[in-house]
Amino acid sequence: MSQTQNLNIVPFVSVENMMDLVLSIGVEKFLLELCAYVEEDFARWESFDKTPRIASHSHDGVIELMPTSDGKLYGFKYVNGHPKNTKSGRQTVTAFGVLADVDNGYPVLVTEMTILTALRTAATSAVAAKHLAPKGARTMAIIGNGAQSEFQAFAFKALLGVDHLRLYDIDPSATERCARNLESFGFRIDACRSAEEAVEGAQIVTTVTADKKNSTILSDNMVGPGIHINAVGGDCPGKTELHRDILLRSDIFVEFPPQTRIEGEIQQLPEDYPVQELWKVVAGTETGRRSETQITLFDSVGFATEDFSALRYVKDKLSADSRFQNLDLLADPDEPRDLFGMLMRHQARATQAVA
Numbered sequence: 001m002s003q004t005q006n007l008n009i010v011p012f013v014s015v016e017n018m019m020d021l022v023l024s025i026g027v028e029k030f031l032l033e034l035c036a037y038v039e040e041d042f043a044r045w046e047s048f049d050k051t052p053r054i055a056s057h058s059h060d061g062v063i064e065l066m067p068t069s070d071g072k073l074y075g076f077k078y079v080n081g082h083p084k085n086t087k088s089g090r091q092t093v094t095a096f097g098v099l100a101d102v103d104n105g106y107p108v109l110v111t112e113m114t115i116l117t118a119l120r121t122a123a124t125s126a127v128a129a130k131h132l133a134p135k136g137a138r139t140m141a142i143i144g145n146g147a148q149s150e151f152q153a154f155a156f157k158a159l160l161g162v163d164h165l166r167l168y169d170i171d172p173s174a175t176e177r178c179a180r181n182l183e184s185f186g187f188r189i190d191a192c193r194s195a196e197e198a199v200e201g202a203q204i205v206t207t208v209t210a211d212k213k214n215s216t217i218l219s220d221n222m223v224g225p226g227i228h229i230n231a232v233g234g235d236c237p238g239k240t241e242l243h244r245d246i247l248l249r250s251d252i253f254v255e256f257p258p259q260t261r262i263e264g265e266i267q268q269l270p271e272d273y274p275v276q277e278l279w280k281v282v283a284g285t286e287t288g289r290r291s292e293t294q295i296t297l298f299d300s301v302g303f304a305t306e307d308f309s310a311l312r313y314v315k316d317k318l319s320a321d322s323r324f325q326n327l328d329l330l331a332d333p334d335e336p337r338d339l340f341g342m343l344m345r346h347q348a349r350a351t352q353a354v355a
């Protein structure tokens with residue numbers, strides 16, 4: 001990154017830069033490469049600082065900070081979740097993030113993460129499904145056809161070969177838009193009139209709805225043996241998607257139990273209810289799917305290491321790419337302790353320029 005030699009300058013990836021980067025690599029290739037970073041970081045789980053994200057809840061939503069570090073790099077994401085936002089022309093989820101050098105604390109990347117979150121969430125879902133979904137699964141129901149939905153479809157296509165989608169949303173215009181966005185990418189797409197209809201014949205069911213309440217997107221009778229459920233939308237206290245009885249019939253896989261017990265579907269279960277940690281399956285120390293009839297559930301809430309993987313991936317990609325802006329982010333006086341002197345010299349230069 002030759003443009004970033006100055007210590008005060010930090011590469012900034014804007015939304016436009018991110019879109020250019022994703023499109024120049026290709027959505028599916030980007031997702032495949034990102035899956036590899038996510039898997040790599042799950043496999044070295046024990047090298048990360050881990051804490052449940054810091055959530056500030058309000059009546060209509062949540063604002064969260066998601067930090068982690070592997071001892072060399074430190075990353076955090078700012079992210080919101082406001083399901084009512086789409087009614088006023090805003091996104092339900094927006095985000096930005098920072099990656100920094102642990103040795104000196106200086107940021108090495110500032111980036112938009114709204115698009116990147118959709119990509120990393122989809123990549124994580126696909127990585128989980130690689131270990132948990134029935135072999136050869138090609139048909140996926142997607143219930144909730146909003147901002148995240150197409151990214152989920154692409155990640156499952158890229159990593160698992162899913163090419164048949166059954167879409168449902170309470171808002172038929174969301175399903176129409178999702179189907180239209182995906183129609184030229186080799187999917188067979190069925191627009192369904194109910195969640196019950198969407199799950200018919202699907203080996204994988206992704207729930208990715210937004211509502212700030214305990215919903216029943218899937219009821220127990222809708223889940224047959226052998227299904228893999230990728231539950232993405234339940235990610236806050238009081239915000240779930242699955243009937244509790246489904247949880248009792250499933251083998252449940254989670255990211256970081258102390259966070260998922262607060263935010264995930266398993267908030268409906270006792271605090272000591274047994275769950276498996278996805279990282280152990282990725283690392284090969286525990287088994288994912290064991291039988292054709294087992295119901296597997298990835299109770300996704302989104303964890304900081306996944307954002308760290310995404311930040312790390314984008315940083316690596318920028319080395320060979322100039323699609324970023326130089327952000328004058330860090331005060332950098334000639335003599336490090338002369339911060340006030342730098343301010344005074346700036347004033348003198350400004351006065352001279354006026355004179």
Ligand SMILES: NC(=O)c1ccc[n+]([C@@H]2O[C@H](COP(=O)([O-])OP(=O)(O)OC[C@H]3O[C@@H](n4cnc5c(N)ncnc54)[C@H](O)[C@@H]3O)[C@@H](O)[C@H]2O)c1
Pocket residue numbers: 081083086092093117121143144145146147148149168169170171174208209210211215217231232233234235300301302303
């Ligand atoms: N687990 C994670 O890592 C992660 C990451 C990002 C987002 N999320 C969550 O995923 C969800 C979806 O995010 P988004 O950005 O796509 O939101 P969005 O608002 O763009 O889309 C949500 C869609 O769900 C639909 N919906 C709401 N209730 C429904 C119901 N009962 N049945 C069917 N459809 C219904 C809405 O009509 C809307 O089209 C949110 O709850 C968000 O918090 C989770």
